Amino acid sequence: MFFSSGGSIKSGRKVVDSLYYFAEQQMLDCNQYMIKDEESEELVLFDAGNGKSMNGLFEGMEKLGLDPEHITKLYLTHEHVDHVLGVYTFLDKFGKDAPEIFAYGRTAEILQQGKETEIFPGNLGISPRMFGVEIRPIEVHKITEDEPVHVGPDYNFTIYHTPGHSQGSIVYYEPDKKILIPGDLVFTQGSFGRYDFPGGSLSQLQDSIKFVNELDVTYLLPGHMGISDNGNAQIATSNRMVHTIGPY
Numbered sequence: 684m685f686f687s688s689g690g691s692i693k694s695g696r697k698v699v700d701s702l703y704y705f706a707e708q709q710m711l712d713c714n715q716y717m718i719k720d721e722e723s724e725e726l727v728l729f730d731a732g733n734g735k736s737m738n739g740l741f742e743g744m745e746k747l748g749l750d751p752e753h754i755t756k757l758y759l760t761h762e763h764v765d766h767v768l769g770v771y772t773f774l775d776k777f778g779k780d781a782p783e784i785f786a787y788g789r790t791a792e793i794l795q796q797g798k799e800t801e802i803f804p805g806n807l808g809i810s811p812r813m814f815g816v817e818i819r820p821i822e823v824h825k826i827t828e829d830e831p832v833h834v835g836p837d838y839n840f841t842i843y844h845t846p847g848h849s850q851g852s853i854v855y856y857e858p859d860k861k862i863l864i865p866g867d868l869v870f871t872q873g874s875f876g877r878y879d880f881p882g883g884s885l886s887q888l889q890d891s892i893k894f895v896n897e898l899d900v901t902y903l904l905p906g907h908m909g910i911s912d913n914g915n916a917q918i919a920t921s922n923r924m925v926h927t928i929g930p931y
């Protein structure tokens with residue numbers, strides 16, 4: 684099946700075995716990551732994008748021989764518009780065949796309750812209507828730090844709650860493969876997440892980055908900008924930079 688985006692393709696590439704990176708599109712979108720279970724052919728997606736980019740994602744997937752209809756699970760990093768709006772687009776498009784949604788703590792609650800004001804941080808000057816979706820209460824499976832997220836036979840992610848950018852922010856960490864999916868906590872080039880949205884906190888952001896700086900990370904796969912296969916060095920730079928901002 685071919686999905687026409689009417690926009691630009693969200694191009695992807697393989698990062699490591701069975702794991703793919705789809706780079707964010709321009710307008711308030713996010714990077715997405717996908718892991719293929721080579722046995723069952725099921726696809727697991729990390730973050731939903733802004734919905735408008737979904738057809739572009741599907742086109743990018745097809746170029747890599749990945750079938751969008753095989754996406755069975757969708758894991759979220761945090762509650763912000765550019766990461767979660769695509770959830771509603773999936774539900775609208777696929778109905779009961781839409782992927783199951785998984786989220787942590789506050790992120791799960793916000794989606795279960797349909798709290799539009801927390802998905803759209805104030806004064807961004809945008810609304811769900813501009814993205815053609817309606818925020819409403821939806822079914823979300825809560826994930827916790829106690830249970831690893833198993834993806835296919837090869838990937839077992841540990842979840843850590845890492846607030847600072849938002850209250851619901853988590854990272855997914857694969858210790859054997861040394862992969863970190865940090866959402867908007869840290870980026871490459873010494874960048875890190877904003878802490879000026881509602882629920883943001885500089886001191887929590889500093890603590891959370893300090894925490895992930897202790898993890899052994901090769902592949903850093905953030906929510907925006909590029910990715911890196913030199914994760915520890917990248918995170919160390921972000922850790923240095925974020926601690927240059929003010930005292931606690």
Ligand SMILES: [Zn+2]
Nearest residue numbers: 761763848867
């Ligand atoms: Zn965010």
